[in-house]
Amino acid sequence: MNKATFLSLAFAALTGGLFAQEKPAATPTPQWRPVYHFTPPTNWTNDPNGLIFLNGQFNLYYQHNPFENKWGHMSWGHATSKDLVTWKHLPVAIPEVVGKDTTTWIYSGSAVLDKNNTSGFGKNGKAPIVAIFTADQPKQKKESQFIAYSNDGGLSYKQYAHNPVIDLNMKDFRDPNVFWHEPTKQWIMTVAMVDEHMVRIYGSKNLKKWTKLSDFGPAGYTKNGWECPSLVPLVVDNNPAKIKWVLFVSSGGDHGPLMQYYVGDFNGTTFKNDNPADKVLTVDYGDAFYAAIPWRDAPQNKKILLGWLQNGKQETNPWKGQMSIPHDLSVKTTSEGLRLKQSPSTIVSGSLAKYAKGTLSKTNLTLENTLQLSPPGHFDGNSNWIDAVIKLNGAKKVGFTVAEKKGTAKKVLVGYDVEKQILYVDCTGAESANKSTENQIQTAPMKAVNGEIKIQVLIDKSSLEVFGNDGEKVISTMIYPDKDATGLSAFSEGKSAIKTLKVWDLNRR
Structure with missing residues (x-):
């Protein structure tokens, strides 16, 4: 991914055009280091890459600067x-290539297990892992698609001697995502034609020679360039016999x-959009979630989306950037048509009891005004997970207050506005220094169901992710509370009732 282009376009309003000139913070910021989300031990990270499940382990490759806590040296x-919570950090798998006349940065892409050794890269009867990525050559102002292969389980890769495998002599042409399409017995690649607002689809029998199959786009949001496309088959309404294809695009x-x-629908050659070309469907309604791609081969045939959560204006040290909570994906029939459903992966939520210091479970609580949920010594470290079902009754607003600093107005509200029918995150009391005016309040349209809403609030030191009505809507953002801003409570404007409530205290590190 060409972050120089992206930052200049997407973050101009957010950062005042200064993002590229930021310097690493001199002071460590452990109070903002996530507990149950991925961060590298040190230095910069952005897009997740090469997500592959192999030998009982989730492999995460990611855009990384091994030398500095800022973007560069990709x-x-x-x-x-094994559980998407605790990570083993390994050496850099594919480093930048510095030559006499050309420097090649390893931009975003994907990785596949070539089970049938279609590429011929395997040795001794073992299937190789093949990485497909964008090679950015800054001096030439050129992006093309390279491949590399691994015969040691993905720990290290050797560049293909005849790279590039696709070269259109373009400045902005990136982020290949590859999968095996069994009906047509070929590898399929989606790759971004950035400024054309198109996704180009290629096919290959051996991962080396690629043939253009079709283009999709322009469609949906086209004000800025397209990046990180991925095309994924998803189950509809929990019926494995019914499949729809979902194409993701970042911009x-x-x-x-x-x-x-x-x-x-995807027939092995073209993707046909069910909706009008001008329809914009949003994955996440917050100001941080980007460049997400899926694990396609997770246990139980799960498709699990992982995104990059961006810092925005705030510096962290000795790392910068983190990954989102992994999202289990499916498609749901709604009154508006087929829509994406995404919820915190059950692989992660199933591990909560293992990692939690403690839990709070309540049922049928009458809620009016404020209910404190963080007694001294419990749930007071800004690393918590809340699951709740709330009966709205006559309330105007209901929700939770997180990262509250006692005796001040500093707090973040996560709630539901009954009259406006919106899920919202309100940071106006705490994040004015870190967010533009437009991002102080973030909202997603959402309707109550039989007078109730379901809400999951995942706060992890500096990240805040909110899932409404079993993943019907998602808002992800970054917050930077003071060290002593750790209050946690429920609120209601008017009388409501918490039907069920469970809170996990995950402040284990």
Whole structure:
């Protein structure tokens, strides 16, 4: 991904054009280091890359600067996990290539297990892992698609001797995402034609020679360039016999990052969008979620989306950038048509009891005004997970207050506005220094169901992710509370009732 282009377009309003000139913070910021989200031990990270499940482990490659806590020297960092919570950090898997006349940065892409050794890269009867990525050559102002292969389980990669495998002599042409399409017995690649607002689809029998199959776009949001496309088959209404294809595309939004999606059908050659070309469907309504791609091969045939959560204006040290909570994906039939459903992965939520210091469980609580949820010594470290079902009754607003500093107005509200029918995150009391005016309040349209709403609030030191009505809507953002701003409570304007409430205290580090 060409972050210089993206930052200049997408973050101009957010950062005042100064993002590229930021310097690493001199002071460590452990109070903002996430507990149950991925961060590298040190230095910069952005897009997740090469997501592949292998030998019982989730492999995460990621855009990484091995030398500095700022964007540059793009390489593929590497980590593995068995439960998507605890990560083993490994050496850089694909480093930048510095030559006499050409420097090649390793931009975003994907990785596949070539089970049948279609590429011929395998040795001794073992299937190789093949990485497909964008090679950016800054001096030549050129992006093309390279491949590299691994015969040691993905720990290290050797560049293909005849790279590039696709070269259109373009400045902005990036982020290949590859999968095997069984009905047509070929590898499929989606790659971004950035300024054309198109996704180009290629096919290959061997991962080396690629043939153009079709183009999709322009469609949906086209004010800024397109990046990080991925095309994924998803189950509809929990019925494995019914499948729809969803195409994800990232682009710089009006006030920060935007991810959009399209629902339709894929026949091995073309993707057909079910909705009108001007329809914009939003993956996340916050100001931080971007460049997400899926694990396609997770256990139980799950498709699990992982995104980059962007810092915005605030510096962290000795790392910068983190990944989102992994999202389980499906498609749901709604009154508006087929829509994406995404919820915190059950692989993660199933591990909460293992990692939690303590839990709070309540049922049938009458809620009026404020209910304190963080007694001294409990749930007071800004690393918590809340699941709640709330009966709205006569309330105007209901929700939770997080990262509250006692005796001050500093707090973040996560709530539901009954009259406006919106899920919202209100940071006006705490994040004015870190967010533009337009991003102080972030909202997503959402209707109550039988007078109730379901809400999940995931706060993890500096990240805040909110899932409404079983993943019907999602708002992800970054916050930077003071060290002593750790209050946690429920609120209601008017009388409501918490039907069920469970809070996990995950402040274990």
